[in-house]
Amino acid sequence: xxxxxFLPTSLEQMPGEIPIFPLTGALLLPVGHLPLNIxxxxxxxxxSDALLTPQxxxxxxxxxxxxxxxxxxxxxxxxxxxxxxxxxxxxxxxMLITLTGIIRFAIKExxxxxxxxxxxxxxxxxxxxGDLSELSDxxxxxxxxxxxxxxxxxxxxxxxxxxxxxxxxxxLGLSELxxxxxMACPFDPIEKQALLEAAxxxxxxxTLTQIMTMATLSDTVDANAAVN
Numbered sequence: 630x631x632x633x634x635f636l637p638t639s640l641e642q643m644p645g646e647i648p649i650f651p652l653t654g655a656l657l658l659p660v661g662h663l664p665l666n667i668x669x670x671x672x673x674x675x676x677s678d679a680l681l682t683p684q685x686x687x688x689x690x691x692x693x694x695x696x697x698x699x700x701x702x703x704x705x706x707x708x709x710x711x712x713x714x715x716x717x718x719x720x721x722x723x724m725l726i727t728l729t730g731i732i733r734f735a736i737k738e739x740x741x742x743x744x745x746x747x748x749x750x751x752x753x754x755x756x757x758x759g760d761l762s763e764l765s766d767x768x769x770x771x772x773x774x775x776x777x778x779x780x781x782x783x784x785x786x787x788x789x790x791x792x793x794x795x796x797x798x799x800x801l802g803l804s805e806l807x808x809x810x811x812m813a814c815p816f817d818p819i820e821k822q823a824l825l826e827a828a829x830x831x832x833x834x835x836t837l838t839q840i841m842t843m844a845t846l847s848d849t850v851d852a853n854a855a856v857n
Contacts (some may be wrong), residue, residue, distance in 0.1 A: 636712065637684050637731060638761055640754050646740060647710055648675045649688040649748050651702060656821040657689040657709040658833075659760040661808045662732040668723040671700075674745030676713065676724055685713040687728055687754060690736070691818055693716045707826055710752065721848035730808075732760040733825065746750065759829070775803045776835050782810060788848040804830045811837050816844075 637643055650665075657663045667676055675687035688710050692702035696717065699827055711728030743749050786793060798806065807840060811824045811833065820840050827833035838854050 635683055638760055643754050644684055646749050647686050647688045648750050649690050649750055650681060651690050651692050653695050653818050655689060656812050657711050657728055657730045658808045659730040659811055661812045663727050663728045667726060671746035673724060677725060679713060686710045691822055692724040703772060705822055706736050733757040752844045772832050774831060778838050781838040781841045784845045788845045801832060807834045807837055816840060
């Protein structure tokens, strides 16, 4: 069975329930791209079921207790719905997919497990309609915010010993920078949840700047202590 897929552009087009993939440490932001290797049977079923729906949405969430199995662990109440924008099946039956972030959601209610054994929720998208439109860079103070963000990024990368294409970074807009770096950098789960919960691109840039600045200071203190 083939279902014609479409990209939701309004809250009216969003489904009343979505499957969720609880994965602590994974961050999906609106317009971001998250590659995932799917191998557990219940999540393979989840992907197959999602591909039969018009929106092809999966909700990415983090758990609040890493000591409990993802299938039973309590969830953060805010997640991000991503559209399966690419997928391929390996010879061993596992799948490689890419989720493209569409819109954040609050968990209104968790439903009984689906027949395939994966978790489902009733999402509340109401506070995040702006995620469906093109994310705009922070008008008015964009230049100042962007300069501060890039400066913090350079210091953070230097402290961590990361290499990157700075010419390429200089050509990206603020929202692209914040989304790509926020998802790619090795922040802890609490920091990633803080990025997800930031109200908009400007607030997310400020939060990310603070996270990188604190990490840089911590690494500098540790390095000085080791020398002394």
